[in-house]
Amino acid sequence: MAAAIALSGRGRGLSTPNPNVGCLIVRHDRIVGRGWTQKGGRPHAEAQALAQAMEQAHGATAYVTLEPCFHLSPRGPRCADLLARAGVARVVIALRDPDPRTDGQGAAWLRERGVTVEMGLMAEQAARAMAGFVLRQTRGRPHVTLKLGLSLDGRIALADGSSRWITGPDARAHAHVERARHDAIVVGGGTLRADAPGLDVRLAGLEDRSPRRVLLSRSDAPVGWERIGAPEEIAALNRVDHLLVEGGAETAAAFLRAGLVDRLLLYRAPILIGAGLAGIGDIGLADLAHAHGRWRLTDERRLGVDRLEVYEAVSSA
Amino acid sequence: MAAAIALSGRGRGLSTPNPNVGCLIVRHDRIVGRGWTQKGGRPHAEAQALAQAMEQAHGATAYVTLEPCFHLSPRGPRCADLLARAGVARVVIALRDPDPRTDGQGAAWLRERGVTVEMGLMAEQAARAMAGFVLRQTRGRPHVTLKLGLSLDGRIALADGSSRWITGPDARAHAHVERARHDAIVVGGGTLRADAPGLDVRLAGLEDRSPRRVLLSRSDAPVGWERIGAPEEIAALNRVDHLLVEGGAETAAAFLRAGLVDRLLLYRAPILIGAGLAGIGDIGLADLAHAHGRWRLTDERRLGVDRLEVYEAVSSA
Numbered sequence: 338m339a340a341a342i343a344l345s346g347r348g349r350g351l352s353t354p355n356p357n358v359g360c361l362i363v364r365h366d367r368i369v370g371r372g373w374t375q376k377g378g379r380p381h382a383e384a385q386a387l388a389q390a391m392e393q394a395h396g397a398t399a400y401v402t403l404e405p406c407f408h409l410s411p412r413g414p415r416c417a418d419l420l421a422r423a424g425v426a427r428v429v430i431a432l433r434d435p436d437p438r439t440d441g442q443g444a445a446w447l448r449e450r451g452v453t454v455e456m457g458l459m460a461e462q463a464a465r466a467m468a469g470f471v472l473r474q475t476r477g478r479p480h481v482t483l484k485l486g487l488s489l490d491g492r493i494a495l496a497d498g499s500s501r502w503i504t505g506p507d508a509r510a511h512a513h514v515e516r517a518r519h520d521a522i523v524v525g526g527g528t529l530r531a532d533a534p535g536l537d538v539r540l541a542g543l544e545d546r547s548p549r550r551v552l553l554s555r556s557d558a559p560v561g562w563e564r565i566g567a568p569e570e571i572a573a574l575n576r577v578d579h580l581l582v583e584g585g586a587e588t589a590a591a592f593l594r595a596g597l598v599d600r601l602l603l604y605r606a607p608i609l610i611g612a613g614l615a616g617i618g619d620i621g622l623a624d625l626a627h628a629h630g631r632w633r634l635t636d637e638r639r640l641g642v643d644r645l646e647v648y649e650a651v652s653s654a
Numbered sequence: 655m656a657a658a659i660a661l662s663g664r665g666r667g668l669s670t671p672n673p674n675v676g677c678l679i680v681r682h683d684r685i686v687g688r689g690w691t692q693k694g695g696r697p698h699a700e701a702q703a704l705a706q707a708m709e710q711a712h713g714a715t716a717y718v719t720l721e722p723c724f725h726l727s728p729r730g731p732r733c734a735d736l737l738a739r740a741g742v743a744r745v746v747i748a749l750r751d752p753d754p755r756t757d758g759q760g761a762a763w764l765r766e767r768g769v770t771v772e773m774g775l776m777a778e779q780a781a782r783a784m785a786g787f788v789l790r791q792t793r794g795r796p797h798v799t800l801k802l803g804l805s806l807d808g809r810i811a812l813a814d815g816s817s818r819w820i821t822g823p824d825a826r827a828h829a830h831v832e833r834a835r836h837d838a839i840v841v842g843g844g845t846l847r848a849d850a851p852g853l854d855v856r857l858a859g860l861e862d863r864s865p866r867r868v869l870l871s872r873s874d875a876p877v878g879w880e881r882i883g884a885p886e887e888i889a890a891l892n893r894v895d896h897l898l899v900e901g902g903a904e905t906a907a908a909f910l911r912a913g914l915v916d917r918l919l920l921y922r923a924p925i926l927i928g929a930g931l932a933g934i935g936d937i938g939l940a941d942l943a944h945a946h947g948r949w950r951l952t953d954e955r956r957l958g959v960d961r962l963e964v965y966e967a968v969s970s971a
Contacts, residue, residue, distance in 0.1 A: 491808010611937030
């Protein structure tokens with residue numbers, strides 16, 4: 338299942354409006370098919386894996402990160418039906434599909450056709466890998482990551498605004514991979530005017546994975562940009578399951594004030610800046626007691642001399 | 655030697671004007687004597703360890719974190735002489751004594767008396783454990799640690815100054831142990847007026863290890879405090895080898911501007927504060943390129959939900 342979840346990551350930032358599912362088909366301890374939801378949502382992971390496995394799917398076990406879809410769609414076949422027809426003997430599912438059109442019916446359909454079904458294996462990890470899809474289903478909005486590149490003392494730039502470079506090439510490359518894993522990036526009007534950021538993915542082989550650009554502003558957005566007037570409007574962004582907030586301090590604060598940050602990506606350089614620009618503006622915190630218990634460290638690593646820390650909102654689980 | 659260095663830690667913050675040395679005497683794979691420089695500098699580590707070992711020191715190996723002293727003092731015997739007279743067969747030394755009154759002569763004296771001497775084992779670690787003594791000898795000033803208790807976004811307090819509590823009980827207890835390992839603590843006038851800090855060690859069994867209190871200010875210091883007018887004046891503080899800078903932002907910046915911070919102790923809580931007080935004021939940084947390559951991570955650990963990171967200045971080695 339861990340391998341299937343890893344496969345699901347390949348579709349992230351590409352698969353909307355469909356969830357980025359991963360699927361692995363195993364027969365006699367050998368992988369005979371691998372699939373992940375393709376660009377635009379089709380084919381589904383299961384369809385792709387079954388096409389690889391061909392007749393070897395018969396009697397095999399399929400590992401799927403999300404319950405196979407049961408509802409009819411003009412865009413493609415129902416995966417539950419596909420798996421049953423291919424003669425798969427056992428389907429191991431991480432996460433039950435929260436979409437009410439499937440929601441247990443995919444598993445039931447398979448069981449009725451004599452397929453052994455297990456559900457719940459690594460469900461938490463699968464939900465994290467498809468966090469945007471899950472939030473869309475449960476709260477009607479995309480999953481939001483706030484990215485900050487900080488000095489040890491929490492600065493994102495000198496007082497004059499210069500921020501090239503705080504973090505080194507490894508951290509910047511990692512940040513570009515993160516961009517590719519998101520459907521859209523948000524910046525505020527100040528950042529747009531000051532930095533005129535391209536927000537593209539500058540990594541060989543991933544140039545076509547640059548996410549859409551969204552401006553948080555009351556004024557009009559330039560050509561090639563979408564605009565939202567408030568963080569809450571992200572719910573209306575079409576085909577955006579994973580959203581990255583890249584700055585500046587007021588935009589970060591606006592999302593935090595609205596309770597619309599699910600994940601923090603902190604790239605920290607081993608430098609001190611002193612007087613300079615802070616990464617986060619006023620979030621309306623009146624009492625330190627209210628600041629505690631909200632964030633949980635879920636990943637950390639070294640990136641050259643820099644360090645990455647990933648925190649997830651405790652309440653968004 | 656690692657055990658001898660650990661022993662040396664027991665005298666830190668107590669042993670001035672003498673270095674906090676550790677000594678272990680081993681005979682037939684058994685520890686027969688342990689010692690560390692006692693309060694006020696006497697007895698020396700070697701004398702204490704030899705007193706424990708008694709006749710078992712004969713033919714034994716002594717591990718000492720610093721070259722045994724050779725120079726005559728009215729305050730006690732010469733350790734090189736003591737070791738030779740006790741019949742110790744072998745002396746393993748981490749660090750050659752930078753004090754010009756010994757500086758290789760202790761080792762030479764031992765060799766002349768037929769004792770096998772090895773020097774340099776874990777010298778870097780020993781130098782770190784006696785960093786204050788080494789800096790006193792080489793630069794004529796104490797070793798300076800800057801402590802900060804920060805939120806993830808680098809704040810040390812809300813905008814109204816409230817900072818109770820950012821870090822949790824484990825981090826605060828650790829900070830009190832660090833206080834006990836220092837001879838004196840510096841704060842600025844703003845911190846004194848705002849927080850009236852006790853700066854004492856509030857840990858059971860260590861109450862008597864509270865360091866001296868030093869005020870960085872142009873105005874007079876209250877009773878029980880010493881005063882310096884500028885960071886450079888720390889060189890004149892009597893019997894201070896290890897100095898802890900605890901705040902606030904302007905005091906931290908003054909020491910950083912003067913190039914007088916050797917070590918950073920960052921206690922980081924998993925909280926966001928947003929608009930609030932920064933930990934470090936203007937350090938006169940005009941170009942980000944100058945900020946890089948100055949700090950190296952040397953230790954990190956979890957303290958409850960908080961994290962401690964220790965950085966050392968690259969140039970002070």
